[in-house]
Amino acid sequence: MKTIQRFKLAAAAVAIGLSFSAVAATPAASGDASRPSVVIVHGAFADxxxxxxxxxxxQAKGLRVVAVQNPLSSLEDDVSAAKRAIDAQPGKVVLVGHSWGGSVITEAGANDKVASLVYVAAFAPDVGQNTAELGKDYPPAPGFAHIVPDASGYLSLTKEGMTKHFAQDLPASATAVMTATQGPIFGKSFEQKLTVAAWKTRPSWYLATSADHMIQPALQLDMAKKIGAHLTRVNASHVPQQSQPAKVAEVILDAVRQSK
Known part of the structure; x- marks a missing residue:
């Protein structure tokens, strides 16, 4: 009797395994494998x-899309998370980064599968630079005054910072959720230097936000010029992906159309 029970349990386990395999295969079957996948890297104070x-x-255009969940524990850790997502794609990748995610894609984008880079209100450091030093020659961004550390050195945005400076063009109902779900980032991540700058060998796009209180608009324009990016400007806060998603999507789609 026990033998029969063990056999039934084993059969059930196999059935469950096959079921999970079928589910896992579903995303791989979606989208046109001949076109680049889109891998998106979020910034600090987000997920x-x-x-x-x-x-x-x-996705409505038939693209495979993966949003990386950054641990936000170090530049190295976030780059590793992005690289895993890139390696999991069947072909070429358009790599998108927002804010801190720009530093991540600058390092992770050297992967042979990456066809192009899209910076959305994002940092674009050079080799040997760290993220913190990029804004030193510009007036302080107003939102920085609302970043607070915890006892372990992780940084978060206050409610006021999120509402008035990170996403001031979104309703209070949205910023309340963003405040509650934000991903704190380890402060020393901003001090870690890049070892490679993928924009030197990849075509790049940059969407600059003229009402940004987190990364100075002038700095954004200067970074876009430095990396030779296709530039688009929008009158938006630091999160145009939420306030003007259609414009952000169009920039990404342009990179997809021109990627080889």
Whole structure:
């Protein structure tokens, strides 16, 4: 009797395993494998859901889209997370980064599968630079005054910082959720230097936000010029992916169309 029970349990386990295999295979079957996949890297004080309005617009065009969930524990850790997502794609990748995610894609984008880079209100450091030093020659961004550390050195935005400076063009109902779900980032991540700058060998796009209180608009324009990016400007806060998702999606789609 026990033998029969063990056999039934084993059969059930196999059935469950096959079921999970079928589910896991479903995303790989979606989208056109001959076109680049889109891998999106979120910034500090956010998570992958920050892109919830843009992702459906890309998927509606038949694209495979993956939003990386950054640990936000170090540059190295976030780059590793991005690289895993890139390696999991069947072909070429258009790599998108927002804010801190720009530093991540600058390092992770050297992967042979990456066809192009899209910076959305994002940092674009050079080799040997760290993220913190990029804004030193510009007036302080107003939102920085609302970043607070915890006892372990992780940084978060206050409610006021999120509402008035990170996403001031979104309703209070949205910023309340963003405040509650934000991903704290380890402060020393901003001090870690890049060892490679993928924009030197990859075509790049940059969407600059003229009402940004987190990364100075002038700095954004200067970085876009330095990396030779296709430039688009929008009158938006630091999170155009939430306030103007169609415009952000169009920039990404342009990179997809021109990627080889």
């Amino acid at each position: 992958g859901s920050d892109w919830a309005k843009v992702i459906p617009l890309l």
